[in-house]
Amino acid sequence: xxxxxxxxxxxxxxxxxxxxxxxxxxxxxxxxxxxxxxxxxxxxxxxxxxxxxxxxxxxxxxxxxxxxxxxxxxxxxxxxxxxxxxxxxxxxxxxxxxxxxxxxxxxxxxxxxxxxxxxxxxxxxxxxxxxxxxxxxxxxxxxxxxxxxxxxxxxxxxxxxxxxxxxxxxxxxxxxxxxxxxxxxxxxxxxxxxxxxxxxxxxxxxxxxxxxxxxxxxxxxxxxxxxxxxxxxxxxxxxxxxxxxxxxxxxxxxxxxxxxxxxxxxxxxxxxxxxxxxxxxxxxxxxxxxxxxxxxxxxxxxxxxxxxxxxxxxxxxxxxxxxxxxxxxxxxxxxxxxxxxxxxxxxxxxxxxxxxxxxxxxxxxxxxxxxxxxxxxxxxxxxxxxxxxxxxxxxxxxxxxxxxxxxxx
Amino acid sequence: xxxxxxxxxxxxxxxxxxxxxxxxxxxxxxxxxxxxxxxxxxxxxxxxxxxxxxxxxxxxxxxxxxxxxxxxxxxxxxxxxxxxxxxxxxxxxxxxxxxxxxxxxxxxxxxxxxxxxxxxxxxxxxxxxxxxxxxxxxxxxxx
Numbered sequence: 001x002x003x004x005x006x007x008x009x010x011x012x013x014x015x016x017x018x019x020x021x022x023x024x025x026x027x028x029x030x031x032x033x034x035x036x037x038x039x040x041x042x043x044x045x046x047x048x049x050x051x052x053x054x055x056x057x058x059x060x061x062x063x064x065x066x067x068x069x070x071x072x073x074x075x076x077x078x079x080x081x082x083x084x085x086x087x088x089x090x091x092x093x094x095x096x097x098x099x100x101x102x103x104x105x106x107x108x109x110x111x112x113x114x115x116x117x118x119x120x121x122x123x124x125x126x127x128x129x130x131x132x133x134x135x136x137x138x139x140x141x142x143x144x145x146x147x148x149x150x151x152x153x154x155x156x157x158x159x160x161x162x163x164x165x166x167x168x169x170x171x172x173x174x175x176x177x178x179x180x181x182x183x184x185x186x187x188x189x190x191x192x193x194x195x196x197x198x199x200x201x202x203x204x205x206x207x208x209x210x211x212x213x214x215x216x217x218x219x220x221x222x223x224x225x226x227x228x229x230x231x232x233x234x235x236x237x238x239x240x241x242x243x244x245x246x247x248x249x250x251x252x253x254x255x256x257x258x259x260x261x262x263x264x265x266x267x268x269x270x271x272x273x274x275x276x277x278x279x280x281x282x283x284x285x286x287x288x289x290x291x292x293x294x295x296x297x298x299x300x301x302x303x304x305x306x307x308x309x310x311x312x313x314x315x316x317x318x319x320x321x322x323x324x325x326x327x328x329x330x331x332x333x334x335x336x337x338x339x340x341x342x343x344x345x346x347x348x349x350x351x352x353x354x355x356x357x358x359x360x361x362x363x364x365x366x367x368x369x370x371x372x373x374x375x376x377x378x379x380x381x382x383x384x385x386x387x388x389x390x391x392x393x394x395x396x397x398x399x400x401x402x403x404x405x406x407x408x409x
Numbered sequence: 410x411x412x413x414x415x416x417x418x419x420x421x422x423x424x425x426x427x428x429x430x431x432x433x434x435x436x437x438x439x440x441x442x443x444x445x446x447x448x449x450x451x452x453x454x455x456x457x458x459x460x461x462x463x464x465x466x467x468x469x470x471x472x473x474x475x476x477x478x479x480x481x482x483x484x485x486x487x488x489x490x491x492x493x494x495x496x497x498x499x500x501x502x503x504x505x506x507x508x509x510x511x512x513x514x515x516x517x518x519x520x521x522x523x524x525x526x527x528x529x530x531x532x533x534x535x536x537x538x539x540x541x542x543x544x545x546x547x548x549x550x551x552x
Contacts, residue, residue, distance in 0.1 A: 344472035346447055346534065347416075354412050363448050376448030376470055405416065406473065407425055 001296050003303040008386050010035040010291075021356030024391045029174050029202055029335050029382030030360050031224045034288075038227055041287040045280040053279055054253060054270070068279050071286030072269075078289045079219065079236050080210035086242065088235045088272040089282055093201045094124040096220035096235035097168070099272065100197055101128035103245040104218070105166065108195075111137035114163045116194070118143040118151055118180075119372055120173045123365040125199045129168060143169070145372075149176035149325035156185070160192040167194045171203035175366045175380065176325030177308070177335035179203070186215045195241075201225055205384070206304055206333055208297040211236050227292065228285035232278045242268040249274040292385075300385055304334035307383045307392065311336055314396045320408060321399070324378060334383035337364070340399070342408040345377040351405060355398040357391075414524035415531070416473065419481075424473040429483035431466045438548040442469075442541030444533050449475050453541045457549055462486050462494055467538055474522070474531050479538035481519055491546060498543050505532050 008014050011033045016023050025033060051061035053068045069084070076084040090096045109115065115129045119142050133140050141159055144152045151169075160167070167189040172179050186196040197218040203209060204219075205226035211219045218241070222233035237245075247254050247265055251274035256264040265271040292300060309329035315321055320341035326332045340348060349361035360380040363370045370376060381395055432439070436454040443450045451469035455462055465487050467479040482501075486494040500516055507526055525535045 344470075344476075346472040346531070347474075350415065350528070350531070351412060362446065367448070370448065376450065405412070406421070 001299050003295060003299055003385055007295075008388075010037070011386050012036060012039070014386060018356045019354050021354075024355070024357040024394050026381040026383065026387065026391065026395060027358045027360050028205075028384035028387070029225070029364075029380065031230065032205060032227050032384050033386065034227055034229065035291055037291055038229065038284045038288050041284045042229060042280050045283050050280070052276055064279055064283075067283045067286070068277070071282045071289075074286040074289045075234060076236075078209070078293065079204065079221070080212050081236050082212065083239070085267075085269050086236055086239055088237070088242070088269040089277060090233050090235060090272075091231060091278070092224070092233040093199065093220040093222040094128075094233075096222075096233055097124055097197070097199065098128045098131075099235055099248045100168075100218050100220075100237070101132045103248050103272075104195070104241060105129075105132040106136065107244075107246065109133075109136045109138050109165045112163060113138045113165045114141055114161060115139070116141045116143065116159055116164050116167045116189075118145065118169050120145050120149070120151070120176060120178070120366065120369050121168075121170055122174055122199060122201070123367065124201075125168055125170060125197075126368070129166070138165070139163075145176075145178075145369075148327065149173065149178050151178075151180055151185075153181070153185070156188055160189060160194065162192065164189070164192050164194040166197060168197035168199070170199040170201075172206065172333040172335070173325065173366075173369075174202045174335060175337050175364050175369055175378070177333040177337075178325055179207075179331040179333055182216060183214050190215070202333055202335065205292075207301040217241060223281065223285040223288065226285075227288035229281040232281040232285050235272075239268060242272070245272075247271050247274065251275045253277075295385060303385060304383050304387075305329050305332070307387055307389065308332055308334050308336065310389055311381065311383075311392045311395070314392055315399070318396060318399045319403065324373065334387070335380060336382070337378045337380040339375055339378050340402065340408070343402055343406045345379045347406065348379045348399070348402050351402045352395070352398045355394060355401070357395055357398050359395075415528055417521040417524060419518050419521045420473060420477040423477035423480040427467075427476055427480040429466045429480065429487065430468055432468060433464045433466045438545040440541050440545035440548060442537050442544070444471075444475070444537055446533070447472070449534065449537060451475065451479060451538050451541055453479075453538060453545050455542070455545055457491060460492070461488065461490050463488070465542070471537070472531075472534050474525055474534040475537050478522055478535045481522070482538050482542060485517070485519060486542070491550070494542070495546060498539050498546075501539050502536060505536050 049060040049063040051064045053065040073084040196216040200221045204221040219236040224230040254274040322339045324337040345361035433454040439454040449471035455465040
């Protein structure tokens with residue numbers, strides 16, 4: 001089943017023009033646009049049953065609680081979790097990864113232990129481990145990538161030692177688009193006794209996910225990249241891990257009982273959800289997940305792979321363009337970053353904006369990756385369910401215009 | 410917003426043919442500046458003799474606005490008294506932050522960079538080299 005051509009009608013924002021041109025939104029790896037169904041779910045919550053959850057005995061509070069917990073069940077099903085309780089809602093994936101580093105890491109990582117990540121990580125999968133390593137006197141190690149933007153796994157069994165406690169890596173690179181062989185890495189990491197944490201920010205929105213088949217221990221995701229509003233994301237973890245972990249934040253709702261000098265914790269997953277939650281956005285996330293399931297995640301992945309193949313081919317016609325990451329569409333998500341000889345990414349993005357084209361220019365929160373490539377920044381075009389070939393043609397034409405404006409043609 | 414407002418001819422000229430690139434040797438002051446948001450980096454070095462900026466150069470990487478602005482800056486302050494350079498820095502920053510009416514101070518070619526004001530995220534690109542120069546001058550003689 002293919003993505004229907006009428007899908008764009010579901011996204012109100014795509015109907016507008018900017019600078020007199022149709023909006024060509026190619027920044028979905030940054031944040032996705034939202035379908036009407038998600039926006040409506042948010043409005044419905046605030047218009048019909050806005051109430052705090054897990055507290056009220058009145059009807060609208062019960063409805064809010066039921067919808068919130070239903071969203072958890074939907075996300076759990078979407079990710080292939082064994083049960084809804086394995087899904088903890090957070091503000092975003094950054095908070096989810098910090099939760100793992102704090103609650104699992106501080107308990108299990110000691111002086112001289114090792115944490116293995118990769119050179120292509122987003123800052124949100126580097127900095128929490130740096131905090132942990134500094135605090136515990138642990139050592140950070142990194143899996144390198146090759147010229148094609150793929151992880152070099154030849155040395156993996158040397159990088160993994162009996163001191164390796166955590167292996168944390170990105171599933172789909174937000175800069176290269178590379179789909180990393182997470183299942184294989186997880187298997188090898190487990191053989192060394194390490195736990196495996198996956199940054200699923202760019203994979204959960206774009207391809208079928210089955211956390212159990214992946215064989216990992218923790219999987220973070222963020223809602224706003226998968227058609228949901230900003231402000232809600234989450235962590236999937238095996239129940240056994242969540243049970244033994246200490247809470248991340250203390251406060252209301254995460255407790256079982258409280259005295260003046262101590263407290264006991266609520267059950268999983270609520271012991272990780274302190275304070276009033278982002279109820280409306282979480283309910284809307286449940287709707288976003290249903291929307292994606294209705295499209296079919298296989299269809300979503302196929303659509304993006306086709307667009308990526310087309311874009312890689314079209315962009316080859318733009319002289320002086322250096323495409324980062326894998327040259328072909330195999331094992332590659334709908335993310336294409338590039339640099340252009342003689343023109344800075346900000347200038348490229350500025351000229352593209354005049355044609356209504358939205359791309360990201362900068363380091364995309366992967367400074368170590370860019371540093372290794374010897375460039376300060378790049379331009380990134382990224383695709384989603386609503387992206388069309390015609391939009392990619394606009395991108396290519398606009399890039400040719402950039403070259404003539406800056407006289408590098 | 411028309412791109413012509415931003416990418417004026419003189420800016421594109423300085424971008425493709427930057428003046429005073431490199432490092433002054435020996436230098437009296439060398440200062441690095443960076444814009445962490447976009448990864449732009451710049452190094453400004455200069456030599457002062459008898460209160461005059463005898464030589465000033467820049468190197469680094471950045472967008473057309475930051476590179477052209479740095480190039481125009483060196484052209485403008487080279488051979489001029491330090492005090493005049495400081496006044497120009499103040500006038501330029503004032504222009505970029507719209508604190509004074511354009512034309513209040515004669516900035517000459519530099520006024521081509523006024524268009525950047527209409528693109529707020531790019532203002533930092535234009536001011537990076539100027540702030541770095543100011544810090545370099547402060548190193549020599551605190552303001």
